[in-house]
Amino acid sequence: MKLDSIKHLAMRKWIDDMAAMCMPEDIYVCDGSQAEADDFAAQMLRSGVFLPLAKRPNSFAVRSDPGDVARVENNTYICSRYKKDAGPTNNWRDPDDMKGELRQRFFGSMRGRTMYVIPFSMGPVGGPLSHIGVELTDSVYVVLNMRIMTRMGQPVLDVLGKDGPYVKCLHSVGYPLTEGRKDVIWPCDSNNKYIVHFPEERAIWSYGSGYGGNALLGKKCYALRIASVMARDQAWLAEHMLILGITSPEGQKKYMAAAFPSACGKTNLAMLIPSLPGWKVETVGDDIAWLRWGSDGRLYAINPEFGFFGVAPGTNMKSNPNAMHTIEKNTIFTNVATTKDGDVWWEGIGYAAPEGMTDWLGGSYDPSSGKAAAHPNSRFTAPASQCPVIDPDWEAPQGVPISAILFGGRRAGTVPLVHEALDWEHGVFLGSIVSSETTAAAAGAVGQLRRDPFAMLPFCGYNMGDYLAHWLKMGLQQGAIHPKFYYVNWFRKGHDGQFLWPGFGDNARVLKWIFERCDGKGKAQETPIGMLPEASAIDITGLELSDKTMDELLTVNKEEWLGDLPGIRSFYDSFEGNVPQNLIEKLSWLEARLKK
Ligand code: GTP
Numbered sequence: 001m002k003l004d005s006i007k008h009l010a011m012r013k014w015i016d017d018m019a020a021m022c023m024p025e026d027i028y029v030c031d032g033s034q035a036e037a038d039d040f041a042a043q044m045l046r047s048g049v050f051l052p053l054a055k056r057p058n059s060f061a062v063r064s065d066p067g068d069v070a071r072v073e074n075n076t077y078i079c080s081r082y083k084k085d086a087g088p089t090n091n092w093r094d095p096d097d098m099k100g101e102l103r104q105r106f107f108g109s110m111r112g113r114t115m116y117v118i119p120f121s122m123g124p125v126g127g128p129l130s131h132i133g134v135e136l137t138d139s140v141y142v143v144l145n146m147r148i149m150t151r152m153g154q155p156v157l158d159v160l161g162k163d164g165p166y167v168k169c170l171h172s173v174g175y176p177l178t179e180g181r182k183d184v185i186w187p188c189d190s191n192n193k194y195i196v197h198f199p200e201e202r203a204i205w206s207y208g209s210g211y212g213g214n215a216l217l218g219k220k221c222y223a224l225r226i227a228s229v230m231a232r233d234q235a236w237l238a239e240h241m242l243i244l245g246i247t248s249p250e251g252q253k254k255y256m257a258a259a260f261p262s263a264c265g266k267t268n269l270a271m272l273i274p275s276l277p278g279w280k281v282e283t284v285g286d287d288i289a290w291l292r293w294g295s296d297g298r299l300y301a302i303n304p305e306f307g308f309f310g311v312a313p314g315t316n317m318k319s320n321p322n323a324m325h326t327i328e329k330n331t332i333f334t335n336v337a338t339t340k341d342g343d344v345w346w347e348g349i350g351y352a353a354p355e356g357m358t359d360w361l362g363g364s365y366d367p368s369s370g371k372a373a374a375h376p377n378s379r380f381t382a383p384a385s386q387c388p389v390i391d392p393d394w395e396a397p398q399g400v401p402i403s404a405i406l407f408g409g410r411r412a413g414t415v416p417l418v419h420e421a422l423d424w425e426h427g428v429f430l431g432s433i434v435s436s437e438t439t440a441a442a443a444g445a446v447g448q449l450r451r452d453p454f455a456m457l458p459f460c461g462y463n464m465g466d467y468l469a470h471w472l473k474m475g476l477q478q479g480a481i482h483p484k485f486y487y488v489n490w491f492r493k494g495h496d497g498q499f500l501w502p503g504f505g506d507n508a509r510v511l512k513w514i515f516e517r518c519d520g521k522g523k524a525q526e527t528p529i530g531m532l533p534e535a536s537a538i539d540i541t542g543l544e545l546s547d548k549t550m551d552e553l554l555t556v557n558k559e560e561w562l563g564d565l566p567g568i569r570s571f572y573d574s575f576e577g578n579v580p581q582n583l584i585e586k587l588s589w590l591e592a593r594l595k596k
């Protein structure tokens, strides 16, 4: 579509201004239609960026630049007016200084390319909990991924009308095609990445990367970092949470949300097939939840996304068959290995690597090299509607009512399989002390333990101390029917270094206990850290788990917990008085209980 099709004059002016800076050869407004997407895909096939996959209709594989494979937290900035509003866990720069520096980067950055205008809605178009954004990008890969991940195109412009509010998202891969410069498969400026948020202006400027959360700006940049600020201002919550519906054999259904850090099991839990007969899980979302109190006092959640940008390695017909079916067609694979017969492959796909594979770097795969064929953060982008267990209410504009909120992370020790908070305030405390070992979802070392409150450490668009205060305040809402809070850990290891808990479909056994607890049933005993299931309360029929293993999974090791407290305390201290007093007192309360 031509730029004239935009009736929103302020938006036109913004696009003109950004184009004057970035100097694209052309501007194109995306209508979001299938025909348009087909044209783009054909263009990508012709240029060799997309590799066709004979085994999967309308699906493609893409290899990124090896220097652009994950989110870059060191290059991610929250440019609020005051440094204090970004807090100690975010990189901060003065917004004007940063704009000045970025203008130089964006100056002429789209030369020789088209600037695509992507109007997108986070949440069902026009829904009461939905919000709109417009991304300007010089990457067709981004356009095609955004079309899967968000509701995109003309219907969004229609909702905006002549003057509706939207978040301004500017993205350039930073690889202008100036005279003589040839395009490459994965253009980027990998040594000069900037993922920058201006929360007061509700704007995002992203430069130099084409990968995932760095470039698909509706996802982490908007739906978490900018939305968390909107949510603080407007009394709602923008969270790094999956949403699932779970139905008991008696036909009773509850919805649960769960916050786990990146690559810690959200997609898997959201689509799990319970190993317990008669139980059913359905998916509302796998990564992000926007929550708000409903008029009936319950907490309602929507999934603002339209697709899944899921971790490929480890996904197989045993661990996550629903994901495997979701990605049978209409899927973009990034940084996986490809097979001779036109399919994809990754570590943990469930069968041996076929002969003659090409690895994620484009070389021939040598199994004896010890190197991975797929990048550990290789991903699939697939429409949520293709998930065989997508929840019938996954697009309900008002959301689904949440009965339980789970926190979790990768902890080899200390944290038991599951424990329950005593109340909302204790629940917020549990969320605030989540810690997890780092994964390949972000550039940097893997396996390092860090504190990651609410799995939001890299995604909170303001001071995390204020964020915790916002959570406490949300609980004070008059007439609110509070969900219950849980802290789970699927990743506890035994002395042999093996996971103690089978995980995946067997996580339903823990969900069952949570379900029962929400109904005032399910046996629990009080411990210093909260309510733990009695050993017999977790249904392990059909599992070969020794009593000793269950014991290990469900004990509170006071020494280990006491060993964790100094780290929590110094994390709290780093906020220089900005962590709510109630939480600081909860920490002393926990210490006293552990020492008793
Ligand atoms: P992001 O998309 O980065 O936010 O990740 P995510 O939280 O959705 O993680 P995902 O479900 O994709 O899982 C990441 C990795 O953890 C995959 O390799 C999974 O196979 C593995 N995993 C998921 N659930 C479990 C579990 O219950 N136990 C074990 N041992 N591994 C799991």
Ligand code: SPV
Residues within 6 Å of the ligand: 070, 071, 211, 212, 213, 214, 219, 220, 261, 262, 263, 287, 309, 441, 442
């Ligand atoms: C995460 O890192 O939590 C993701 C992947 O979900 S990305 O979209 O790259 O942020």
Ligand code: MN
Residues within 6 Å of the ligand: 240, 261, 262, 263, 287
């Ligand atoms: Mn995520």
